[in-house]
Every structure is written in structure tokens, then in C-alpha cells.
Amino acid sequence: MILVFIEHKNGSLNKISLEAIAAGQTLGKELGLGVAAVIPAGANIGELGNQIAGYQLDRVIVAQNDALSIYTPDGYTNSLEKIIKTQNPKFVLAAHTYQVRDFFPKLAARFGKEMVGDCIRYKTEGGKIVLTRRIFLGKIDSDVVIEGDAPYFVTFQSGAFRGDNAVKGQAAVETTQVEAGEIRMKPDEPFQEVKAAVDLSKSEIIVAVGRGIKSQENIQLAQQLADAFGADLAASRPICDAEWLPIDRQIGSSGQTVAPKLYIALGISGAIQHLVGMKNSGTIVAINKDAEAPIFDIADYGIVGDIFEAIPVLVEEVKKAKG
């Protein structure tokens, strides 16, 4: 059996869990295994159980304990350990979200195992599963096999499976009370920092800088290009970490998600956490001195070379084009 973890906040589904359901269904079909879903639940998760039961699954297990109303790594690990021990799944699958990466390795370690995390695809070879992980910040793919006995803990990267491909069906919902054990951390409510001063989600054109810009002084070069285009300036994480630009300019999984008509990436390598924030842009341009940089994999237009050579020419040409 394959057990799929469903992530939610107060009963509101994190849609990426549908990708995990699709992954479970695909893998289950190929390996001839049934698929069940598990939802850790506090007092009230509303219609979530029924919502998940609308997919083709053997059953939906609602693991209930008031202590699970708000996520904690201890609460989730303790209760899911119990569920896994009674259900004996061969695979435990999840989408590789920030929450999952927080507790999945701990859960796996309870069983003397580790997770194979952030996989982008899999294949089977003679009943054995080979998982592909992207390593070296996106520059290299690595095929891995898992040794030893089940259960195997596997997480898939966002986009590895399509949520709309999760097959609809009719499953039974089983609610069981579960022990949540000792919880050694006390969570406050999640919050958003004071509303971001700049909302880049509505930008038509974005010029984004990465570590290739080298220094704080050079940021104004990128600003000149942004001004020429009439674009907004944005950045990858290291630029905001260094406080060269404020954090509300950060694009990516921890920052803003944008989809402008045009996205120009200057000296950005293209790590997955950056790509998820901008991959739906209309046209993507990448300028990078490394021809192998992963950003080129999603770019429509690419220039291999030094951004400091390119920027002045671009500024001139944009001005000419605009007349």
C-alpha cells in the first residue's frame, strides 16, 4: 500500500497535495499497490475528508487529535508514526513543501530510515524504483535507489506530477483517534510580515538580479535597465539576504510569485526555489556567464556572457527601441 500525506491548514487543502495523490496513483498502478491518504486533523477540518474522498483511493484516514489543530513537528511525527505502524505502507509519499521537509525526515528516522526528498521523477526497473533528485542547486541530476526494507519515505518536487491528473473516484473516510504524544514546542499563529510595500505580482516587466551582480554598488546598473524598460526591479534570495535590496523584492518559494509578460534574469543561476516564483512568466530572458546554468532551461532567450558587458548595451538599445 502507498500512503499519501495530505497537507492543510484548518481544513483548507494545500493544493499541492493533489500532486502527491497523482504521484501515489501513478506509482500504485505501476507497482500494483493500493493507495490511501492520511489527514492529520484537529477538532474540525470541515469538508476536507470528503473532498479527498472524491479521488480514486482505497480509503482516506483522518487521524484525529485536538493537539493536531495547528502543525507541530512532534505532533505530526508522533501521530503519523502510529498510523504507519497500523497501516504498514510500502511507500509514504508527500509533496516536498516547507512543512513536509520539517517533519518527514524525523518521521522516517523513527523507522530507522531517511527520506528520498524533492524528487523530480521516477522510473521502475524490474520492480525496483529509481528516483531522480536534482542536486548541486539544479545543475546535476542524480538517480538514486533505496536499499533496505519498506517503508520508503519519498517526497516529490512541486511540478513533478500534475494535480489535475489526480484521478477522481469515491473513497471511504475512516476517522480514527490517534495519540499525539509529547509536544515540545508551542506554536503561535502564522502571520505575514507587514504587507509588502511592493506587489510585484502585477508587474508587466521585471528585471531581476542575482549573485552575479557582485556588489551593492552594482545594483544601480540593474536599476538603470529596469528604468529604461519601465520595469520593476526584483532579486534572488542572496541579494535580499545581504540586504542589497529589501526582502519584498525577493522572488521565489519564500518570496513573491510573479508572472509578468517579460522576466529578465541577470546573473541568476536558476535554483528551483527561485524558478517556482517566476516560471510562469510570459517571456523569460536569462543572461549568465555559465552556459550550463539551469536558468537557461526555462529561458526563451539566453545570452551566455558577462552581465556587465550586456547591461549598458541593453540600456542603449531599449532607449532606441522606445524611440
Place this chain on the structure above:
Amino acid sequence: MKQVANKDAVLRIGKDEKWIDETDTAYETNESDGYALEEALRMKEAVGAGEVVVCSLGPQRVKTVIKDALARGADRAIHIVVDEVNRMSPFQIAKTISDAISDEKADLVMSGLQSDDNGYGQTGVILAELLGIPHATLVIEVDRSSADGAALRLKRELESGWYQWFTYQLPALLTIQSGISQIRYASLKGIMAAKKKEIKEISPSAETQSFDSKQKIEKVYFPLKMKQTQMLGAGDVKKGAVELIEKLRAEVRIF
């Protein structure tokens, strides 16, 4: 703290296709590990007492990481000497480190969030479980004034600009997210002082080496290109820039 290949290094696939060719690789300290050290040093300064111990597992070359950490202000170090660190799985690494540090009875254990080479993102979390202490990942702020020896308040990063504060029982393990604070440089005085600091070398036990539930790398290779990218300029950046604006005008109709 882990030593990893330099981010700007040109990577080549090794002969056995199981790892990169490390013949003349330049190395650096894993990015988030530098932030973890900084946070540990700031914690010690805030509390005004205690000791910061650095632990690194890897071949002799990781001494560079250790010495740099000592120069920045760590008090002493433990070097677990292992030649083929990249053949070890995260559970194996965590178990080996756990065996090496459990007697230290640390009040706080800090690791980086994720290694820039293998990117397992789990060594710290498994280590916490093996040490029997709670953990928090993606820690982006620590309320150092809250540290009273029994509890600690910390802020975790959630997705898309959300955050959450937690109060943790100590001892605890935190995996530190890049950007938590600004990293100090080693001073000349620090570099001199580091020469006298202790680096204890230890070898891992055979038991950790025989862990049999590990993920094993079968093959590494460059990703297949998924998208047809129009490469412009053919090596001439200026020409590429001119072509680009022409394309944006004619094909994308930006202007």
C-alpha cells in the same frame, strides 16, 4: 558545518558517474552553515557565557572550514575524518555526528538548512531525532533575549512570505535558513587566536558505516534540456544584447 564545492565551480561528471569529478574542485563552507555559525556566535555573545563547538565530517580538506570557523570565533572543533563523505547517506552522516557529539550535551545544536551539493535537507532533522531533542527547520530569527536555559523563542519561515513564532524547550536543534543575520569576517586577531584552538580528530564507528536503509546514488548526469532556448550572440555579448532587444520588439512585441 559541511564543506561543499564552490558554487561558481564548473562541474564535470566523474568517471564512475556516481559523483562529480573533484580533481581540481575549489571548496567553500556550505552557505546556510555559515549563517548557523554566525547565529551560534551571536547567541554566545548575548548570553555572555558558554562555548561554541564546531563539528565537520569529511576528509582532511574540511580543516579549511573548521579553521575559518575557529577564526570567526568558535572555541574548539571536532573533525570526524571520513574520506568519501558523498557516499554517505544523510542518516549515516547524522548517526555519525550524533555519536560524536552526544557527550557534549549541547544546549543548542545548529546546522544549516540544506547542503548546496547533495541538498538532502534532512541531516539536522535526523540528528535531532537521534539526539532525542526537538528540532525546528527554516529558522530565520532567534529571540536571543528569550534564552533562559529552558526555552527559546524562534521564528520560522513558511512559504510565500509567511512566518511563524514558536517557543521551544531546550535543548533543541535548529536548522538555520540563509539570511538570518549578516555574517562577520574573521579578524586578523581571530585568525591568530585560531591557531591555538583545539581540533579533535575522530574516526566514525563501523556501525554507522553499515547502515543498510540508505539511498544510494546510481548515476549522476547533466539534466536534459526541456525547452528550446534561443541562444543569442554566439559568444559575443554585445551582439547578443542587440539581437535580444530586436527579438523583444519583433517577436514578443514589448515595445
